[in-house]
Every structure is written in structure tokens, then in C-alpha cells.
Amino acid sequence: MTLASWNEGPARSAILDYLERIAGVPPADRIAVVDNDGTLWCEKPTYIQAFFMLERAQADPTLPLDELAQVLLEAHAGLTTEEFDAAVLEWVERFRHPRFGTPFTELVYTPMLELLALLRQHDFRVFIVTGGGVDFVRPVGAQLYGVERDDVIGSAIEVEFQRRDGRIVLARTATLAGSPNEGAPKVNAIHAHIGKRPLVAIGNSAGDREMLEYAHTGSLPSLCLVVDHDDAQREYAYSGEAATNPDAEPILATAGRFNWPVISMRDDWSRIF
Amino acid sequence: MTLASWNEGPARSAILDYLERIAGVPPADRIAVVDNDGTLWCEKPTYIQAFFMLERAQADPTLPLDELAQVLLEAHAGLTTEEFDAAVLEWVERFRHPRFGTPFTELVYTPMLELLALLRQHDFRVFIVTGGGVDFVRPVGAQLYGVERDDVIGSAIEVEFQRRDGRIVLARTATLAGSPNEGAPKVNAIHAHIGKRPLVAIGNSAGDREMLEYAHTGSLPSLCLVVDHDDAQREYAYSGEAATNPDAEPILATAGRFNWPVISMRDDWSRIF
Numbered sequence: 001m002t003l004a005s006w007n008e009g010p011a012r013s014a015i016l017d018y019l020e021r022i023a024g025v026p027p028a029d030r031i032a033v034v035d036n037d038g039t040l041w042c043e044k045p046t047y048i049q050a051f052f053m054l055e056r057a058q059a060d061p062t063l064p065l066d067e068l069a070q071v072l073l074e075a076h077a078g079l080t081t082e083e084f085d086a087a088v089l090e091w092v093e094r095f096r097h098p099r100f101g102t103p104f105t106e107l108v109y110t111p112m113l114e115l116l117a118l119l120r121q122h123d124f125r126v127f128i129v130t131g132g133g134v135d136f137v138r139p140v141g142a143q144l145y146g147v148e149r150d151d152v153i154g155s156a157i158e159v160e161f162q163r164r165d166g167r168i169v170l171a172r173t174a175t176l177a178g179s180p181n182e183g184a185p186k187v188n189a190i191h192a193h194i195g196k197r198p199l200v201a202i203g204n205s206a207g208d209r210e211m212l213e214y215a216h217t218g219s220l221p222s223l224c225l226v227v228d229h230d231d232a233q234r235e236y237a238y239s240g241e242a243a244t245n246p247d248a249e250p251i252l253a254t255a256g257r258f259n260w261p262v263i264s265m266r267d268d269w270s271r272i273f
Numbered sequence: 274m275t276l277a278s279w280n281e282g283p284a285r286s287a288i289l290d291y292l293e294r295i296a297g298v299p300p301a302d303r304i305a306v307v308d309n310d311g312t313l314w315c316e317k318p319t320y321i322q323a324f325f326m327l328e329r330a331q332a333d334p335t336l337p338l339d340e341l342a343q344v345l346l347e348a349h350a351g352l353t354t355e356e357f358d359a360a361v362l363e364w365v366e367r368f369r370h371p372r373f374g375t376p377f378t379e380l381v382y383t384p385m386l387e388l389l390a391l392l393r394q395h396d397f398r399v400f401i402v403t404g405g406g407v408d409f410v411r412p413v414g415a416q417l418y419g420v421e422r423d424d425v426i427g428s429a430i431e432v433e434f435q436r437r438d439g440r441i442v443l444a445r446t447a448t449l450a451g452s453p454n455e456g457a458p459k460v461n462a463i464h465a466h467i468g469k470r471p472l473v474a475i476g477n478s479a480g481d482r483e484m485l486e487y488a489h490t491g492s493l494p495s496l497c498l499v500v501d502h503d504d505a506q507r508e509y510a511y512s513g514e515a516a517t518n519p520d521a522e523p524i525l526a527t528a529g530r531f532n533w534p535v536i537s538m539r540d541d542w543s544r545i546f
Contacts, residue, residue, distance in 0.1 A: 028415065081464055125423075138468045142301065149468035150398075150423075159464055161457040161483070167490040168483065170464050177465070184434040191354055191432055191443050192450070193466065195411045195422035210434070210441065217440040 002118055005111040011225070011268045014261035015115065018200075018223040019122050025199070025220055027123035032200035033190060033211060034116070036130035036137060036154075039204045039227050040145060042107040044236040045098065049136045052091050073157070073174040080169040081135065081159060088139045102273070108144055111269045112202075112227075116145060119200060127194060130154040131182040131207050135172075153193045155181040182207035183248075187214045199223065206248030216258055224260040226251055231266035275391055278384040284498070284541045287534035288388065291496040292395050295472070298493055300396035305473035306463060306484060307389070309403035309410060309427075312477045312500050313418060315380040317509040318371065322409045325364050346430070346447040353442040354408065354432060361412045375546070381417055384542045385475075385500075389418060392473060400467060403427040404455040404480050408445075426466045428454040455480035456521075460487045472496065479521030489531055497533040499524055504539035 006012040022030075037043035054061055057075035059068060076084055092104045100106070116126050128147050130137055134154030141147040156177040159170040179185040187210050190198065201208070201215035204227040212224040229238050239252060255262050265272060279285040295303075310316035327334055330348035332341060349357055365377045373379070389399050401420050403410055407427030414420040429450040432443040452458040460483050463471065474481070474488035477500040485497040502511050512525060528535050538545060 028421070081468075082470075127423075134468070148301070150400075150466060152468065156465060159461060161460055168460060168487045170461065187434055187441060188432060188443065192429060193423060195354075195407065195425065197355075214441045 003111070003114050005114055005269055005271045007268055007270055009264075009268050011261050011263045015118070015223065015225075018221065019118070021221050022122075022199070029196070029199060029220060030119075030122065030124040031194060031196055031198040032116075032119050032124045032126045032202070033129045033153075033186075033194075033198040033215070034112075034126060034201075035203040035205075035208045035211075036128050037132055038229065039202055039208075040108060040112050040128070041104075042097070042100075042109075042235060044229075044238065047132060048095070048104060048107065049132050051095060052088065052136065055091065056087065070174070073176070076157075076172050077174040079172050080164075081172065082169070084135055084172060085139050088136055092140055100273075104140070105144060106273055108273070109265075109269070110271055110273060113145070115202075120146075124200060126151065127190075127198075128152045128154070129181070129186050129190060129211060131180060131186075133157070134181075153181065153186075153189050184210045186211040190214065201225075202227070204229065204251065206251050206254075209248070209251060209254050212254075212260065213258070216260070224255075224258065225263055226255040226260055227263045228252060228265060230264055231269075231272065233266075234272045235265060276384070276387050278387055278542055278544045280541055280543055282537075282541050284534050284536045288391070288496065288498070291473075291494070292391070294494050295395075298472070302469070302472060302493060303392075303395065303397040304467060304469055304471040305389075305392050305397045305399045305475070306402045306426075306459075306467075306471040306488070307385075307399060307474075308476040308478075308481045308484075309401050310405055311502065312475055312481075313381060313385050313401070314377075315370070315373075315382075315508060317502075317511065320405060321368070321377060321380065322405050324368060325361065325409065328364065329360065343447070346449070349430075349445050350447040352445050353437075354445065355442070357408055357445060358412050361409055365413055373546075377413070378417060379546055381546070382500075382538075382542070383544050383546060386418070388475075393419075397473060399424065400463075400471075401425045401427070402454070402459050402463060402484060404453060404459075406430070407454075426454065426459075426462050457483045459484040463487065474498075475500070477502065477524065479524050479527070482521070482524060482527050485527075485533065486531070489533070497528075497531065498536055499528040499533055500536045501525060501538060503537055504542075504545065506539075507545045508538060 037047050053072040057072050059071045134156050138149040138152045141152050158173045158175045158177045162171050197218040198215045200223045201212045202225045215222040216224050310320050326345040330345050332344045368377050407429050411422040411425045414425050431446045431448045431450045435444050470491040471488045473496045474485045475498045488495040489497050
């Protein structure tokens, strides 16, 4: 069943070759870091988290972007981390994708689930390293990807230590904790959280470049993969466009320079969802 | 072999009773957070990390404390995270405890290793939550405690993303990242890193209080344990004194108020190391 939804081709071969090449690498060094939006699940017509935030904030999506961002941040300020968790779980049960009509569990790329399973068979620990909110992905990570809460790294909101009726809670603020988790901050976050340079890194946009380069420039053999959205029929075609980072080098150009295998969704995957 | 170095008594009974009481709690909820210095290993005559820092900085230990702290921070600025790692591993091989003459591996409390093993047998994930430097504990966590690098949470130094000869590295600065990991910040760090309220929390000083209270005030049954250093003969006697937080309520008084079991090193442990 290994990579059952992957067509024969260079991406599949690169993965299988790599796993043979690292036969001597100790399990403790086998760390994989994987982007989420656009790498593990669909990020169009917009990020799934954005649908959640817009509904929760009952915000006008036509607001100027900076005003909209602040409205969205403030919508959850004061909620405890446990209340926010419950709100995410309640919402994802109801959400249906506007084009596909499917629940959130059906927006995950089947070939990627097969790849995660194969990596784990080879003793890899798989971490999600997302630009999205860590508190949005954690409640669903185990169900979607078999990734536990502590193995999700993402953008975070400052939380405030409080005693409420003798109970310690953490209350969300409207302030981002540190930088958004895109670009070089992904590398800093990997150090802060994992404390080790990864061997495998997978992404789909310029925000993943530094993370892939970090894996690529370690002393052990690495595997860096870039997902190319080139299948308008079955999903979307927006090849390497970086919504959050429009001036950066397109990730497909970076992949070309570093000789990183590119996964063509159209050619390499026999099914998407 | 379960708790072989624990004498019959209230602490041992509290642990065994608790593990029976949570028979119905799902494995995913079984999170244990454990302090390091004075809880898992000896912290006297001073923190083991302090010996490392003083040697590395070749600092005069009689300097005023604030000057000393800055000298120690600056001693490693510019080192890459990988170089710092190697420096820790090189040093711990040479270190001998001034009183016991033993290497660092012999400064770990045997009964605590038995307790960690018992918790893992009961499907607990064990995280170290230390006030010490996360980058000091990570290189030794697997060897000492069977705790992987990503399961260590501690005080951290800001690192700087750099390209050196085409290679991405993270260079240490002389600036602490956020707050020292003591008191309420331990709770924030547990949320940031684990994303879940722990059920079991173990500490030995006022810096652990909020972490224990966080476990204590969750909705599932919790076990909070306080290690009491009351054995001057086999180790040290300094019961609940908080070196880093002298004005706080002594942790033994807190334990009394919350009815947390106290581990008497003298009475509850048949061996220490």
C-alpha cells in the first residue's frame, strides 16, 4: 500500500531512493517538518482557518486587510485556550468547502497521508510547521494527520495567565506572540520547539523556503519536497504563488536551483482527496 | 521492579492510588510535566548548568550577580546551536560533582527514574519543564531520562537566523527569549509547547507552584507531587527553599494547602542515586 496514490515518476522515485540512502541514520535524527496549508490540505479559495475566523468574528470580508486582521484577532480575545479549542471543534464539524461541498477531513491530500505513514514506518517523527494558528491546527491534528498537539508548530497568540474562581486558565489576547510563522521564523521555531535540524522538509510556497534550506544544509542526507498546485481540474492551479509573501522568489524557482524534487499534483498523484 | 527504591508510605501510595483512579482516562490526555533541577537531579551546591557556565565563561564567581549573569550570557553569543550542543556534551563527560565525585549521570535520583518509567507504562508522555536552559538539558535528556529533545521545555536564548557559507545556522545571542521559565511562565510555556493541560506535575520549589496548580485545577483527576530535600546525609537538606524566588510562599506550605503529596527524600526513598 506504500504510496498507493502516487504515480511512477521522479517525485515518487526521489522519496523511495532517499529512504534507502539513509538506512544508517539513527532514528533519533529522523525528524520531518511539513507545512500545512497547501501542503497537507487545500488552501483555496482561502485558508480554512480564514473561514473559521470570518464566521466567528462575523466580520465584513471587504474591510481593508489591516482592519480585518485586527477584528479577527480581537474576536477571540478573552476566551480561554480551552474555550477556543472547543470553538474550533464545534466549527469544523459544520464546515463544508464552498467548491467541493466536503467536510474538512476530506480536504486532506491522500497521497500526503500515505507519505506521512511511510515516513513513520521509517522511524520519522512528523511535525507540522504551519504559518497558520497553532491553536487552530492542534485540535484537529490527530484526527487529520495522526499528529499530536505537541508536534504542531505555528503562529501563536499571546495568552495571559489568570486565576478565575481559583482555577488557572490561559486567556487569549489580541496580540500575536512573536513573528508570524513564515520564512526564517519557521527555522527559529523549529529550533525552539524541536531543538534539532530536520532531515525531511515539505512545503509549497516561499514561506517554506528557509525551512527547506535548513534541512538541505545539514550534515546528514536530506529530502526537500515542493508541492506544485498545477491541477485546476481536480484542485486548483496556482503553482508556487505565495499569497503571504508576493515579492519572494517563487518556490518552484528555488526548488530548481537547489535541485529539490517537485511534486506535480496533476502528474504525480492518481488521486488528490 | 515498580518503584523498587520507594519505601512503603504515603507518597508511594498516592502514586499507585492515582494510577488506579485514572483507568478510564484516554492516553492522549496523559501528560506529565516534571521540573529538572532538584526534582530529577541534584541542584546543590549549585545548579549543574552553573558549573558549566562558570567554566566556559572563565568568570569570577564573586562578581555581583547581575554582572555575572551578563558575562555568562555573553560567553556563548555567536556560537551556533550545533556548536553549543557539542560544548555541552564535551563538558558533561568531564564534570565531576564536587562533593560526590561522580559524573553527571550519577546525580539523577533513581526513584524518580522509576517513577518516570511507571508513568510511561501507564501511557504518559513525560515532558521536562525546567527553569534551566533548554539548550543545556536537550543534549543530555535522552541519556539521563529517556526524554527526547522536543520534550524539553526551558529558559531559552534568542537565536539569530544566519547564512554562513551557504549554510543556514542559528547563532546564539546574549539575550534571553521571553521570561525565565519559572512560576507562571512555566504554564504559558506548557501551553505554547504542549498545547494541553497536564495531569501529573512534579516539582520541588516555588518556581513550580503555578505549574502544579495548573494540573491541579483541570477537569480530570491530577497528581501533583513535591520533592522535599530533607536528607542532609545522603544528599542535601534545604526543604522547599526557593533559591530563585526567595519571597514566594515555600512550596511545602503550598503543598499543605492543596493537599499535594510530599516526597520525603529521607523517608520515602531507600536509595537516592
